[in-house]
Amino acid sequence: MATQKQLIDDALSSGSFPGLPQGHFIDGAYSAAASGRVMNSLDPGRGEAFAEFACGDAADVDAAVTSARRAFEAVWRDTPAVERGRILYRAAALIREQAASLAVVECLDSGKPIGEAQGDVQGAARAFEYYAGACDKLQGDTFPLGPAYLGYSLHEPVGVAAQIIPWNFPISTAARGIAPALAAGCAVVAKPAEQTPFTALRLAEILLEAGLPAGVCNVVTGTGADAGAPLAAHGEVDHITFTGSVASGTAVMKAAADNVTRVVLELGGKSPVVVLGDCDREAALDGVMGAIFENAGQICSAGSRLIVERSLHDGFVEELCRRAEKLTLGHGLRNPQLGPVNSAEQLARISGFMERARERGVEVATGGAETADPQTGKGWFFQPTIVGVPGRDDELVQEEIFGPVLTVQVAEDADHALALANDSQYALVAGIYTGSFTLAHRLAQRLDAGQVYINEYFAGGIEVPFGGNKKSGFGREKGLEGLLSYCRTKSVAARI
Ligand code: NAI
């Protein structure tokens, strides 16, 4: 097997990757779009096409849902839990075996630095491992109805679970949805983002190789309008997990309402990082840098609002700027500290925010402009950017930018920091840096967020439930709660 270095060198010199999947993955095999249409996938590091994939529509979605429904009813829902677990364990092992090539594909398709892509692939393997172990621990309750009755509950699989996946974490978002769905006994139809179709396809192929019966996991590629919308509106889909923008999530929820289909929505964020004067300054500096510049800020849970106590502010922000200016930029395959953003559209969106900010007279502490790979002059790059925010209502502090742009607000004390942190339409995550155990947990109680990180941003793993409040959505993925979202409870009461 080629080493990671060989795969990276080959991809850098050829600009592509051999043997990429072509077609949808339906009923255990690759197939072309019914319409015959294809579209390009682009390499953000160069801003150029590197491969083609199937451009699916309602006909392909229908074939995939039909395949999933058949496989669910014929085999998967009745496959013993221990056997489901064994298949998922084998999938985890195969992901680890193929990790080097999966990471290169992820890097080319999404633009993210190869080191981050490697981490995402390991995270995907870990999701399968975690839910593999959970399959045979999914158990119901008994109810104390007295000696004349027997009452108990069953966790039944919901049925066909759709996964609508974004481009910022293609393989890890696919894995964190597909693994619990399969563990619960559901069949899956996944629709990866049109910017990043390949690793979801590879995942479906790996699952087949691991022993998953054909048709239990299907992948349809294509745009949100052509393939995502018909999937969300399909009457034979029993559950939808959607990760992406508020606008598309709202459209999915409306489509689901017509069929009374259940949804889990993981939408945007504008997450605060509260840094108090008594914190470990080094840990906070590292944490804030990672919170906003990892994956070029294109993370729903990015820490995009720094709220720093006045006593620490001046030197802290100066040091952040110094570090931001030193970050290396480049093609993801060269493993820079900051990669490109995912698309020309995303770059334009970020630039739009900064242009409007300049027109309002907002002062940019560092960065603020588009740039390119210094080695090739190509690609969709945005400078690491830090902005002191003039007011709480400024769009820079209220809207999700989804790029490497950090806003800074000054807090007088912890209560003020809390008020600023909760002043948002979003409530996905929140970070806290403080040396006070008591203060950290008091703030954790009061912060409006689905999860709180204390003294390490992004702390946690697949074990920890993840999801948002307010416009960040509802429902939880990851953890045992993520597994239960693919189940429906049946209560049985019998007179005996
Ligand atoms: P998007 O929400 O349109 O795309 C996410 C997924 O939804 C893709 O697979 C897309 O094909 C699909 N989709 C789009 N419209 C759909 C519809 N009507 N029905 C069913 N599926 C549909 O996000 P987009 O346009 O790529 O990015 C726009 C903004 O959304 C970003 O700037 C960012 O602010 C936010 N976003 C948030 C993400 C998160 O992790 N929460 C991930 C991606 C984007």
Ligand code: MG
């Ligand atoms: Mg791409």
